[in-house]
Amino acid sequence: MSKTPSPCIDVCKFRRPGPAGSHCIGCSMTKEQKKISKRVKGKAREAFVALVVSQQKVMGRYDHWRGAYLKRCLKKGARAPEIVRKAG
Template identity: 40%
Template sequence: MAKTWAKAPSPCIDVCKFRDAGRCVGCAMTKPEKKSFKRLSKKSKKQAFFVMLEQRLAAMGKLGYWTRMYRRKCDRKDAPCPLDKLEKADRAA
């Protein structure tokens, strides 16, 4: 599981409807953020992106739904879910 961040699927959950101030109603990312995620290569930058996105989704009241759908996406892709790493970091802090 050392490659969790390197293999992290995009936070996009394939809803792709941009209504909320230019943010997707499913994942809360803007179109430029969706494109920029693909170019993130460093673990620290991907972690920071997920933390920012979780905070945004929580503020919008959509974190629970997104978390379920993102975990499902990771399972379908047979990829380690980076949310597990974030939860461990939260507990350690």
């Protein structure tokens, strides 16, 4: 199995306002979170994905993300984190 992919689904348009600044319409991450996601490895990456999923639930309108992320995991030969597999 490959490592857990970043929560980014390659949309990268920062148009959603939020308390931490502008959020991506694809994954809900801010630019700072995207920088951090590149440095996070191993089990910490799964925890980071869980943080993003929680952020999406609070913000709303991210139903498209789960399907796109699962497809990305499949393409990379990686197992999606438990929180993503259980949701939906």
